[in-house]
Amino acid sequence: MEPGQPGPHGKPERADRKLTPRKFYKAEDEAAFTEASPTHTPQTRHPAYRLAYRDVDFLLRDDLRPVRFQLELLKAETMLEEAGVGSTLVIYGSARIPSPEKAEELMANADSDPRGRKVVENLVAKAKYYDEARRLAFMASSCAIIEEGQRQFVVTSGGGPAIMEAANRGAAEAGAESIGLNIVLPHEQAPNEYVTPRLSFQFHYFALRKMHFLLRARAVAVFPGGFGTFDEFFELITLIQTGKMKPIPIFLFGKEFWNKVVNFDAIADEGVISRDDLDLFRMVDTAEEAWERIVKFYELSCPTAMPDPGRLAAE
Template identity: 70%
Template sequence: MTDDETSHELTDRKFYKAEQEASFVEAHERTTPQQQDPAYRLAFRDTDFLLREELRPVRFQLELLKPEMLLDEAGIGSTLVIYGSARIPAPEEAEVVRAAASSPEQTAVAERLIAKSKYYEEARELARIAGRSAVVEDGKRHFVICSGGGPSIMEAANRGAEEVGAESIGLNITLRHEHTPNAYVTPHLSFQFHYFALRKMHFLLRARAVAVFPGGFGTFDELFELLTLIQTGKMQPIPIMLFGGDFWRRVVSFEALAEEGVVSAKDLDLFHIVETAAEAWGHITAFYGLDLA
């Protein structure tokens, strides 16, 4: 049946779909003052209206629904989330970082970042391992790599997946200084968020394991929210691997938190400190009882 034909079938839809109604509007010229005024626009086609302050709850719902629906349509059952710094260089970028330093202090920082480029390679390798595993259950793909879609460790994650022919997800956030997804995110799995809260929710909705590499405030925010959700019982335990024992023991004294009594000693069992992709993958497969060697 075409759009302009009348159906007499009992089970056929009797109301036009929104996209059909929108096409009817577009087919007519807007020749009168009433048609040309913004008030006359269909509400769901009126961007100015959707961006009003009062419509924030609607925008929240849209950011919840769009990735959820598209990931479901893509057959993604679960993800392996990789968090980490946007500043750690790939090994091949070490000289560029070194050359950009213009003072002894900056040189010292640059060298510490360059030393952590090994974690770029470990994130890349973990994504390769997960991509090669190609776990499929009930028609859904599992341990699909998911990153923040940006540079550095995030890029390494998406890059590793692409290198073994696997799709990967990127959850970008609109920032004044960072807008472009890295080149390795699968295009139809590349999402952009306005709200940090909704982005963080989507990181964890499908997460069945999380690898956390050295990073700054954003990485800490993501890690500690995850630990809090599991500690408080809002989320069931999943494997959490912190890459780089020297880094994590230097920047956070987890043992001191337990000694001070502000967390329980058993809370320190919520995560594992690891150094290599193989070690991290071993924790994941052991947790789920999978034979994916």
């Protein structure tokens, strides 16, 4: 056929004859073609005939796990890149520590059993860390650092309640976007209301979720928490200890808590870690102390003293 002559379906549109537009249909267009097809036969109705990327039953097969790994890595990575997120401040912590506003209610509904009531009292005593997480997130978000066209120190949490909520709340009070990395659990765990909707992600695999926590992390604040928090913290310091990840500022908030629940000195005394490994992190009690050290570490031109976000919200 001579160039410029019409094809079997007639003369192509002028736009189709230009060099730049794509010549293949998009996957979504072809999916629409198949769904709009009037042909209904035993062959077209059988699952085998579905387009692979539209076949959920196929994608959920055990042997497609490597593909699902790729999808969980790629989806969040692509959307964070499109959102211009260059680096993050990650905030880990318990899903059970109440905000100061909810602490009184928690005490009022405490179990009459002495042991149960003591547990509630311990949680209520940690409500101060909700405020510290909120303040730290507010400080980082207020600084609004832009480098190479990307936003730096975007606050990132696990997307859930308590300390996680405090992190996203502090960012929201500074007028900034923040990230929530939720995980599918047998009991419901919905994103807290302060996570930026377009940066709210849900994961099936803990491994991929933890990878996204650290891919852009430039500082990590670890507040009192349980098994999940311990898992995230120890994996982080293991990556740095073994040289798989470059050192970044890591803060354990709450010296009293951490010295009580983990005897770091004893681990070093036993010889199973080096004494120098204890320098991989620093214990702090206030947001100001942590943020000041982050500013110094990266030589940022950001203030280290800022107004309380709670007071600003009240005004």
